[in-house]
Amino acid sequence: MKYLINSAKQIAILILTICLFGCTNDDSKYPKVVAGFTYTVNPATGTVTFINISENSKNYEWDFGDGETSTEINPIKSYAAGTYTIVLIANNVAGGSDTFEDEITITIPTTPCTTEALESINAATLNMTFKTEPAAGTIVNDGADFAWVSNPSFDNALNSSCKVGKITKLGNNPWDNTQINLNAKLDFNTNGGLKMKVYSAKPGFKVRIKLEEIGNPNNNTELEVPTTKTSEWEELTFPFAASQTNKFNKIVLFFDLNANNKDTYYFDDLKVYAGTGGGVTPGAFDDGLLTNGNFESGSSSWIIGVGTDPAPVKTVNGDTFYSVNVTAAGNSYDVNVSQKLAIVQGATYTLSFDAWSDRARSIIAGIGLSGGDFSNTVQTVNITTTRTKYTITVTASNFGASDARVLFDLGAAIGEVNIDNVSLFLQGSGGGTGGSGTTTGLAQNSDFETGALSGWIVFQNGGTAALDNTTSNNGGTWSGKLVTNGPSNPAFKQEAVGAGTVKSGDKITVKFDVKGSVVQPGAVFNVLLFGEGAAGASFTHVFNPAPTLTSTWTTFTGTYTIPSNADVSKGLSFLIEAVCGGDAGCKVTANIDNVSVTIN
Structure with a gap:
C-alpha cells in the first residue's frame, strides 16, 4: 500500500511539472498593444495636433471629449475654450487593445479671428x-x-x-x-x-x-x-x-x-x-514641362532635395532666381534644388537653364527619381562668373515615375550658385511642329510589347490595371487590361506628352484597339484628353461616344480640336479608365492595345 501511495504521488508531481513547464501562453505570439499619444497646442487657435505613439497596433479610435471621434492616426482637432478628456483606444489585428487618456485645457485669446464683412453665392460675384x-x-x-x-x-x-x-x-x-x-x-x-x-x-x-x-x-x-x-x-x-x-x-x-x-x-x-480668361501671357518665359521655371513666383514648385522645404531664392533688380552659397564641399547631393514632375521611361528630354557663380566651379544637372534607388541621368556642367545659358540632353533610360524630378546637385564644391530660366522639353514626340504624328504619335510604349509598363502611369483605384498576355492580343504578345472590382476606377494614363510640339488649334486623334465586356448598371468605359498648361489642366475632354466593348477586337477613334486659347505649353495627357459606381453587380473588363495619339 505504501508503494502505491508513493507511486501516485510521483505521478501527480510529474503531471503538475508537465502542466507548469510544458504549456505555453498563446498570447505570447502577439506583442502587447500599448496605447499612447502626445500633442501640441496652438494657443492662439485652440488647434491640437495629436501625435500617436502607440506600439504594436494597427487601428485607432479617438474620442475627443466633445462628442467628435476619429480613426485617423495623427488627427488634428480644433477646440473651443474648455477642458476635455481625450481617449485613444489602440487595437491590433489579433483583437488585442489598450486604452490611454489625457486631459487638455484650451484657453482661446479674446480676439482670435476676423469676422467676415462680405459673402456671395451668386455666380457673378462669387x-x-x-x-x-x-x-x-x-x-x-x-x-x-x-x-x-x-x-x-x-x-x-x-x-x-x-x-x-x-x-x-x-x-x-x-x-x-x-x-x-x-x-x-x-x-x-x-x-x-x-x-x-x-x-x-x-x-x-x-x-x-x-x-x-x-x-x-x-x-x-x-x-x-x-x-x-x-x-x-x-x-x-x-x-x-x-x-x-x-x-x-x-x-x-x-x-x-x-x-x-x-x-x-x-x-x-x-x-x-x-481677368481676361486663362492662357499663356504673350511673350512669357516658356518653361516647357516645368512650373515657375523663371522663379518669378519665388520658391513655388521648387524644393530642397525630395522633401517639402522651399528652395532659397534671391531678387536683384526685379529679377528673381535660385541662389545658394556652398561654404563647405561634400557630397554633390548635400546641396540640391529640385522640381517634381512626371518623367516617362525611355523618353529623351532637353534641359536648359541659366547659371553663374562667384567663381569657376562645376554643378550637376539632370533628371531622376525622387525615391527608391534614386536612378538618374545627369551631366556635369562647368559654370563661371558670367551668366550663361546651358543646354543638355538627358534620357530616362531605365526609370520613370509620376513624381520624378529635374535636379541640380551643387554640394561638391564651394562657392555661390545662381540658377534661372529652367526649362524641360520632351524630344521626339509626334511628327514635328505643325505636322502629322507618327504611327503611335505622342504615345509611348503604345503596343505594350516591351513587356513592361514604361511610359504608362497606372492607377489601381480599387480595381486592377496591369499587363496581360493571356488573351489573344491584337498584333503581339501583350496588351493592357483593366478590371473593376466593385466601386472602382482603374486606369492607364500618359502625362505631358508632346510638350513643344502640340499647340492650340491642333486636331488630335486618339485611336486604339479594344475588346471586353460590361455588366450593368453603373458600368462606364471612358477616354479622356487633357491640355497641360502652366497652371494645370487647361481643358478636359471626355470622348463621346465612348468605346463599345465587345468580345472581339474593335478600333476606337476619337478626335478633338484644341481650343484656340488653350494653354498646352506642357503638352497633353490622356487617360483610359474603367468605372463602376456603387451599383451591385457592376463590372467592366477591357483589354487595350496599339494606342496612338496623333496631330492631324
Missing part, C-alpha cells in the same frame, strides 16, 4: 467667405461630409477669418467630392478664373475643381493644382479660358482625387477673380 452657414441645398455631399466650422489656424496673414468650410472624406470612393450649386453660369470673359484658400495636415495633396452644368454632367471642364504647404493656409488659382463662359453653374471640389482616404481638408474664400 465669394464664399463662410460669414454665415451656407443655406440648405447650396452644398451637396457626394461621398464627403461638409461642415461650417471654426478656422483651425487663423493666426496668420493669409486667412484670419473666423469660419471656414471643412471637408471630411468618408473613404467610400476614390472620387469623394463636394458640390456647390450656383444661381447662374460662370463668366470667364469678365473673370479670369477661380481662387480658393486651402488647409490640411496632409502633405502634397492636389485640389481639382470641376465645373459642370446642372442636369448635364457630361458638359464639364476641370483644372487640378498641387498644394505646397502642410498645416498652413495657401491660396490656389484655377484659371479658366474665356471659351468656358456661360457653360457651367456647378462647382465640384475634389481633394486628393483617387486617394481613397478619410482625411480632413479645409477651404475658404472660394471666389471669382478679375
